[in-house]
Amino acid sequence: MAANSSPSNGAKGMTVIVKTISSWVKMLIFLFGIYIIITGHLTPGGGFAGGVIIAGSYVLLMLAFGREFVEENLPLRWASRFDCIGALLFALVAVLGLILGGSFFVNWLFRQQILPSKALELVSAGTIPLSNIFIGIKVGASLFLIILVLSMFRPAHLRGEKE
């Protein structure tokens, strides 16, 4: 499972075949994650599953191209910021329910008919799609963060070999 570097490319990561395929597939996986998130209130899925799929697209890139490539696109600092922003916005939706709707986590957008809300449409169900999006950002960023941190970590008996 060690990263077998291809001699022709010279770079880190797996072979050219894996790199080419994953550079085609990465956007499809990412878009599928977004689709799962924003239609979470209509079809099976939701914020958690979509967030994990988005994290999976980054993990695919990390396996194919090496950790440094992914770190350039989404540094650890930004991933942890996305994590915090998602959690804060999800809590903000709940607190807005307390302010505007009378109780914590009440579906204030749906109860007060602020947006047109017909069943089975994309913009419906009030705060549920909003919460799905924020949970998706949060879960995607945090699962990406955990695999980034785990792959950075070197145990003590291996620390002397690299760097």
Next chain:
Amino acid sequence: MELFIFYALMAFVLIAAFIAVETRNLLSAVICVGAIGFGGSLIFLFLKAPDIAMTQIVVEVLGLVILIRATISRDLTFISGDREFFGMVVSVVILFAIFMAGIGIFRQLPDFGTAVYTRTPEAASQTYVSRGLEETGASNIVTSVILDFRAYDTLGEATVLFASIIGATAILRKKAKKLPEDLDE
């Protein structure tokens, strides 16, 4: 036919679990754990729970990648040594007691494949199923439960995930924080 597939899946999961416990090679143990997860997601699909099946399969993929990539390649891949006899006896006795209690408990449950809430007419889940669409506007009943009726659960889950990520990043970070005497440079 459906029941046959179901029993085959359950046997598959059980065999994978036995291999995962008994094998000495850590990599094959991890792969067997992955097989358990995929079999479990198929079982959820047969039980008409696509939300759970989807979440299970994506988490399983990510968990396998993390286990193989970040853990196995950095550590010993073989387990040596034998099991303790006393510990094995104790665990077998405890498992037998749980099994006997489980037989009594599973008799109380409704028939396999039927929804639990159909037994009690005043159950809260009856309300969720019948009034979920008009009270929340979401046509996916599962989402209307986890983000509207039971949103506190989701908040708790998000908090648990957040806290565990903070712990992991704090423990495994590359650069240590500066000591107090280094701060003024």
